[in-house]
Amino acid sequence: MVDSPLASAGRKAAWLAGGIAGTGAAALAYGCLIERNLFGVREETVRVLPAGSAPLRVLHLSDIHFVPGQDRKVRWLQDLAELEPDLVVNTGDNLSHPQAVPAVLEALKPVMRFPGVFVPGSNDYYAPVLKNPFTYFTGPSKHRSEPEKLPSGELFGAFADAGWQDLTNTASVMDLSGLRLNFSGVDDPHLGLDRYQGFADPSSEPDTAGADGSAPEVRIGVAHAPYQRVLNQFTGGGAEIILAGHTHGGQVCVPGYGALVSNCDLPTWQARGLTSWAHAGRRVPLNVSAGIGTSRYAPVRFACRPEAVLLTLTARDS
Secondary structure (H helix, E strand, O other): OOOOOHHHHHHHHHHHHHHHHHOOOOOOOOOOOHHOOOOOOEEEEEEEEEEOOEEEEEEOOOOEEEOOOOHHHHHHHHHHHHOOOOEEOOOOEOOEEEEEEEHHHHOOOOHHEEEEEEOOOHHHHEEEEOOHHHHHHHHHOOOOOOEOOOOOOHHHHHHHHHOOEEEEOEEEEEEEEOOEEEEOOOOOOHHHOOOOOOOHHHOOOOOOOOOOOOEEEEEEEOOOOHHHHHHHHHHHHOOOOOEOOOHHOOEEOOOOOOOOOOOOOHHHHHHOHHHHHHHHOEEEEEEOOOOOOOOOOOOEOOOOOOOOEEEEEEOOOO
């Protein structure tokens, strides 16, 4: 018996639909079970230091989104201490569960022996909520009026006790390796908590880095979410490099294309990696980390592996 053209077309359509569904299911399984645990270190070299400066190794951590029981993530974070960074910069969203603080501190303990700075992210303050992922295509995510609070005070207190500087809506200076690191940080722009305070006035700060009283300076802007208003403030204020996270690199990306969303007003092509930001006649290197974790309600990554970033800052004349 010969099939009619209509019956044959129907079977082909069914096979096609089944193939698409099967491919989608396989991609989802890969993203949930494999790629989200493929932790790696992205390495970049950026020429931003004053002439004659020795290289400075900066470990940039962001969006850990820790949930109790993530033992593989604990071990990987602990092993990052083997990179022997000169400085650690944590750009927030360390938590994804109200009972995650002890495990986060266990995981970060080895790197907390190095000098560091930090800013908060929304998921340091509030627990994530279940939401429709397609809403991200309509703009940055919104928070409900009464979200579950997380123990951010306990977390940040431990960071401070380890000697890490809190850059929440403030400027701070650190003398390190013969350099004066002039930081400007803000509270989470995604929550609208950012209050830019500029950079510290070097003339008002005691100089301990240079024996001749003139330590070379580099200005570093630090934020969780890279909203354009904050990037413009840092750039206009004289930042020589900006570090941020929040975007998860798009989290679920299209191979060969990249991120479809950034969860803020940053262009999607800048949602991950080292690019630059231009404002007021200046162009500044911008490093946006794709982050290490995910919300516990969306435990998937596709074409966007989790990462820490090791930045080697070198002299402009090197």
